[in-house]
Amino acid sequence: xxxxxxxxxxxxxxxxxxxxxxxxxxxxxxxxxxxxxxxxxxxxxxxxxxxxxxxxxxxxxxxxxxxxxxxxxxxxxxxxxxxxxxxxxxxxxxxxxxxxxxxxxxxxxxxxxxxxxxxxxxxxxxxxxxxxxxxxxxxxxxxxxxxxxxxxxxxxxxxxxxxxxxxxxxxxxxxxxxxxxxxxxxxxxxxxxxxxxxxxxxxxxxxxxxxxxxxxxxxxxxxxxxxxxxxxxxxxxxxxxxxxxxxxxxxxxxxxxxxxxxxxxxxxxxxxxxxxxxxxxxxxxxxxxxxxxxxxxxxxxxxxxxxxxxxxxxxxxxxxxxxxxxxxxxxxxxxxxxxxxxxxxxxxxxxxxxxxxxxxxxxxxxxxxxx
Amino acid sequence: xxxxxxxxxxxxxxxxxxxxxxxxxxxxxxxxxxxxxxxxxxxxxxxxxxxxxxxxxxxxxxxxxxxxxxxxxxxxxxxxxxxxxxxxxxxxxxxxxxxxxxxxxxxxxxxxxxxxxxxxxxxxxxxxxxxxxxxxxxxxxxxxxxxxxxxxxxxxxxxxxxxxxxxxxxxxxxxxxxxxxxxxxxxxxxxxxxxxxxxxxxxxxxxxxxxxxxxxxxxxxxxxxxxxxxxxxxxxxxxxxxxxxxxxxxxxxxxxxxxxxxxxxxxxxxxxxxxxxxxxxxxxxxxxxxxxxxxxxxxxxxxxxxxxxxxxxxxxxxxxxxxxxxxxxxxxxxxxxxxxxxxxxxxxxxxxxxxxxxxxxxxxxxxxxxx
Numbered sequence: 027x028x029x030x031x032x033x034x035x036x037x038x039x040x041x042x043x044x045x046x047x048x049x050x051x052x053x054x055x056x057x058x059x060x061x062x063x064x065x066x067x068x069x070x071x072x073x074x075x076x077x078x079x080x081x082x083x084x085x086x087x088x089x090x091x092x093x094x095x096x097x098x099x100x101x102x103x104x105x106x107x108x109x110x111x112x113x114x115x116x117x118x119x120x121x122x123x124x125x126x127x128x129x130x131x132x133x134x135x136x137x138x139x140x141x142x143x144x145x146x147x148x149x150x151x152x153x154x155x156x157x158x159x160x161x162x163x164x165x166x167x168x169x170x171x172x173x174x175x176x177x178x179x180x181x182x183x184x185x186x187x188x189x190x191x192x193x194x195x196x197x198x199x200x201x202x203x204x205x206x207x208x209x210x211x212x213x214x215x216x217x218x219x220x221x222x223x224x225x226x227x228x229x230x231x232x233x234x235x236x237x238x239x240x241x242x243x244x245x246x247x248x249x250x251x252x253x254x255x256x257x258x259x260x261x262x263x264x265x266x267x268x269x270x271x272x273x274x275x276x277x278x279x280x281x282x283x284x285x286x287x288x289x290x291x292x293x294x295x296x297x298x299x300x301x302x303x304x305x306x307x308x309x310x311x312x313x314x315x316x317x318x319x320x321x322x323x324x325x326x327x328x329x330x331x332x333x334x335x336x337x338x339x340x341x342x343x344x345x346x347x348x349x350x351x352x353x354x355x356x357x358x359x360x361x362x363x364x365x366x367x368x369x370x371x372x373x374x375x376x377x378x379x380x381x382x383x384x385x386x387x388x389x390x391x392x393x394x395x396x397x
Numbered sequence: 398x399x400x401x402x403x404x405x406x407x408x409x410x411x412x413x414x415x416x417x418x419x420x421x422x423x424x425x426x427x428x429x430x431x432x433x434x435x436x437x438x439x440x441x442x443x444x445x446x447x448x449x450x451x452x453x454x455x456x457x458x459x460x461x462x463x464x465x466x467x468x469x470x471x472x473x474x475x476x477x478x479x480x481x482x483x484x485x486x487x488x489x490x491x492x493x494x495x496x497x498x499x500x501x502x503x504x505x506x507x508x509x510x511x512x513x514x515x516x517x518x519x520x521x522x523x524x525x526x527x528x529x530x531x532x533x534x535x536x537x538x539x540x541x542x543x544x545x546x547x548x549x550x551x552x553x554x555x556x557x558x559x560x561x562x563x564x565x566x567x568x569x570x571x572x573x574x575x576x577x578x579x580x581x582x583x584x585x586x587x588x589x590x591x592x593x594x595x596x597x598x599x600x601x602x603x604x605x606x607x608x609x610x611x612x613x614x615x616x617x618x619x620x621x622x623x624x625x626x627x628x629x630x631x632x633x634x635x636x637x638x639x640x641x642x643x644x645x646x647x648x649x650x651x652x653x654x655x656x657x658x659x660x661x662x663x664x665x666x667x668x669x670x671x672x673x674x675x676x677x678x679x680x681x682x683x684x685x686x687x688x689x690x691x692x693x694x695x696x697x698x699x700x701x702x703x704x705x706x707x708x709x710x711x712x713x714x715x716x717x718x719x720x721x722x723x724x725x726x727x728x729x730x731x732x733x734x735x736x737x738x739x740x741x742x743x744x745x746x747x748x749x750x751x752x753x754x755x756x757x758x759x760x761x762x763x764x765x766x767x768x
Contacts, residue, residue, distance in 0.1 A: 134510035139503075140527075142510045156511075201583055209576045 030171070031063050031099040035078055037164055042073065047131035047155045049074055049122050051145075053115055054136040056332040057161035059259060064096035072118040076125045080104045081114040096259055115141055119149040131157035159337070166329060166337050167351050172260060173375055176330065176353050179216065179257035180373055180387035183264045186210035186253065187390055195270060195397055196245060200225040200238035203251070211255045220254030220261035221334045231267060232359050232367020234323050245271040248278060248366040249397070250359075254334065254373075261334040263355050264388035265371025269396045277365075282394045285360055285368040288312035289392070292326050292340070292356040296376050296384040302344035309358045310342070318360050321367075327355040330373055352376045353387070401542070402434050402470040406449055408535055413444065418502035418526045420445055420493050422516075424486055425507040427703040428532035430630060435467035443489040447496045451475045452485040467630055490516040494523055502528035530708070537700060537708050538722050543631060544746055547701065547724050550587065550628035551744055551758035554635045557581035558622065558761055566641060566768055567616060571596040571609035574622070582626045591625030591632035592705045602638060603730050603738020605694050616642040619649060619737040620768070621730075625705065625744075632705040634726050635759035636742025640767045648736075653765045656731055656739040659683035660763070663697050663711070663727040667747050667755040673715035680729045681713070689731050692738075698726040701744055723747045724758070 038061065042050045052058055052071040058080075059065035061073075068083040080102050098104055107117055115137065122130050130149070132142065134156045146154060168176070186207050195203070204223040211219055226236040231248035243249060252265035267285075269278055292309030306326040313322055325344075329336035330353050338346055340354060348354075354376065359369030370392055375385040409432065413421045423429055423442040429451075430436035432444075439454040451473050469475055478488055486508065493501050501520070503513065505527045517525060539547070557578050566574070575594040582590055597607040602619035614620060623636035638656075640649055663680030677697040684693055696715075700707035701724050709717055711725060719725075725747065730740030741763055746756040 132510075134514070137510050139505035139508050139510055139513045143505070202580075205576075205580045205583060209573075209580070212572055212576060 028099050028101045030169070031061060032101055034164060035061050035073055038160060039073055041160050041164075042131055042157070045131065045155070045160075047129045047157075049125070049127040049129065050131040050157050050160075051115060051118050051122070051133070052157070052161055053133050054161070057133070057165070059096050059332055060161060060165055062102055063099040066098075068114055070114045070118050072121055074122060074125050075127055077103055079118065079121060081107065081118045081121070083107050083112065083114055113141060113144060116144050116148050119145040119152060123149045123152055127152060129153035129155050131155040131160075133157050133161075135159065162337055165331055167349050168331060168353060168375075169351070172331065173351065173353065175258045175260035176262050176373065176375070177387050179220070179255040179260055179262040180264065180389075182211055182214040182216045182255040182257065183253055183262060184388060184390045185214050186255070187251065187264065187266065190251070191268070191395070191397060195243045195249065197242050199240050199242050200227055200230070201240060203243070204238040207251070207253050211253065214255075216255035216257055217259070218256050220256045220263060224250075224252040224265075226250045226366075227270075229364055229366050232361040232369050234357075234359060234361075234369065243270055246275070247271075248368065250367075250369050252369065252371055259332050261330055261332070262353075262373040262387060263330060263334060263357070263371055264373065264390060265357055265359075265369050266390060266392070267368040267370060267394075269394060272396055274394060274396055279394065281360060281362075282368050284313065284316050284318075285358055285370055286392060286394075288358040289356055289370040289372070292358060293372065293374060293384060293386075296348065296354065296356070296374055298348055298350045298376055298378050300348050302338045302340050302346050302348065303342055305348070305354075305356070306340045306342055306344065309356065313358060313360060321360050321362065323359065326358050329354050348376045350376055350378055350381075399470050399472045401540070402432060403472055405535060406432050406444055409531060410444055412531050413502055413528070416502065416526070416531075418500045418528075420496070420498040420500065421502040421528050421531075422486060422489050422493070422504070423528070423532055424504050425532070428504070428536070430467050430703055431532060431536055433473055434470040437469075439485055441485045441489050443492055445493060445496050446498055448474055450489065450492060452478065452489045452492070454478050454483065454485055484512060484515060486512055487515050487519050490520040490523060494520045498523060500524035500526050502526040502531075504528050504532075506530065533708055536702055538720050539702060539724060539746075540722070543702065544722065544724065546629045546631035547633050547744065547746070548758050550591065550626040550631055550633040551635065551760075553582055553585040553587045553626040553628065554624055554633060555759060555761045556585050557626070558624065558635065558637065561622070562639070562766070562768060566614045566620065568613055570611045570613050571598055571601070572611060574614070575609040578622070578624050582624065585626075587626035587628055588630070589627050591627045591634060595621075595623040595636075597621045597737075598641075600735055600737050603732040603740050605728075605730060605732075605740065614641055617646070618642075619739065621738070621740050623740065623742055630703050632701055632703070633724075633744040633758060634701060634705060634728070634742055635744065635761060636728055636730075636740050637761060637763070638739040638741060638765075640765060643767055645765060645767055650765065652731060652733075653739050655684065655687050655689075656729060656741055657763060657765075659729040660727055660741040660743070663729060664743065664745060664755060664757075667719065667725065667727070667745055669719055669721045669747055669749050671719050673709045673711050673717050673719065674713055676719070676725075676727070677711045677713055677715065680727065684729060684731060692731050692733065694730065697729050700725050719747045721747055721749055721752075
């Protein structure tokens, strides 16, 4: 693994050198973890002219499960801050100056104005440049090791969901179902939930990002569930909608079939070289043409990895094209105020047609189940 | 309640005017909630020359339990962003310019460099100043309504903990115990856990911020637990250490008594007018003089409220003095690598001696229980 991290840092170094700043300071936690193998709280990575350096706050150790926290690349020098309450970013800028750096590229989309100013005051001669989303861009295409973590996470989420479906649901609250799902994720080996588990019943069903309430499941409800597991830091996502009771009504079947068709269109559009916006359009136009243009969320899907919401965005105004080995969600939905709705959400990996097309990681059935 | 929020905004306005910037942009979520009653994701508050304005991203509604999300002050104008993916802070700066503002105080410790630059480019004539921690300072002293939310949260945490102690513990993992505690918090009416519940057994016991692992509780272990409930947005904290089995060993009793004495010294030092560092010193010197100077965390306690870690810090280098109606934790601990340790943590409200001295919110016994 050490070689993987070193290779990632080398790729970033090339970009930085090409951008005119040989030295970079990475502060966004997921980016630090990607390049260093772990991101202890507050740690920053200095990609230096000399040797690379992970600077950590000298805070009390918080050694959770290794799988969850990651383990720092052993080839990397680790420096602990001597001063309590000091800022590792400031200490790293100090080291950069000592190494003779003239400019330092920082993550302006992550560093606060106050920290930026603190760096400038400790290293006034250092020219501060913007690293922009360079690390986020490197993270878009995953290697097979990363994909295998996502695959295991998806299996765990599938398992937790299938167990829930075997239990009695009527009368239980959204909150309890969400907590039970999270417990099952951990039971099956997840580091933890990949994001706050969403359970939405009745009029809440189909709402993206719905936070569980005390509403209880009732006969006749739509029930939509969205959950994900974190496994070795990698986060996946699955969403399904069910009907409670024996026979879904006509409007429920119709709406479900429509969202299913939109989601399938989105999945089928996932090919290397396809524009992000075209995937979005494939799913969106199915719902649009059925008259739901105003009920649609702003995106159809997004990348996943060390964070649950990564590049790319599959949205109308997104720029760029899919590559092979990019994991994304496809998650269209329709929510009708007062009535509820449907969301169907999978995590897939973009693969060339020669390899069989998109690889579905979340394999729970998408038939409309009546529970 | 509307009057409460308006009064808070007026107090901030006075400070801003005194600081030379009549217009302020509040972006840190807990600060937005404090002044506006709610902090929808990404929302910012413009404290203007004209009417105050809550600017929200036009994202899909995420209406969780009202208790959890808060409800915006009805006296406040709410503006939804028309453009998907737009930044409410930039939109607010635009409004400030339209209102004729010449300068705008922003939260430089929260805004990123990139957002600050975006504001500057949309409003190039606006002089950007630093609001600093002005809202955080207003938040330090709580009103009785806020304290009553903390009191209810503490009752919930006490209840969840007492139920756990009645169950069988040996053989269960740290992770499972933590998940069960979180479920019980919600059962008893919490919005959710106030922070990641910590359960630490055997050699992990006594470690501040320990993340639960798969280690199982064994006979003879120290078991330390730290949890808290969020109630109407307010977060409290309780930590206790127990011994598993019938008879604690001598070193366990000794260490427990020592940490208990330190924690009591810290609690007894909580009086209006006492310096933060003197509370820290009261607890710390008990442990120091027993030879544990090097095993101690960097602080003895901290404020709680809308965030779990607020001002003040009770730490050696902290500047300032306690006021009445400031809720703080007192949480000294000792961790011995390889052996485990003890932490005892309460949430209390500083009260004048005439009112009976510090009010203990977390009332679970601090006797050394053998479970």
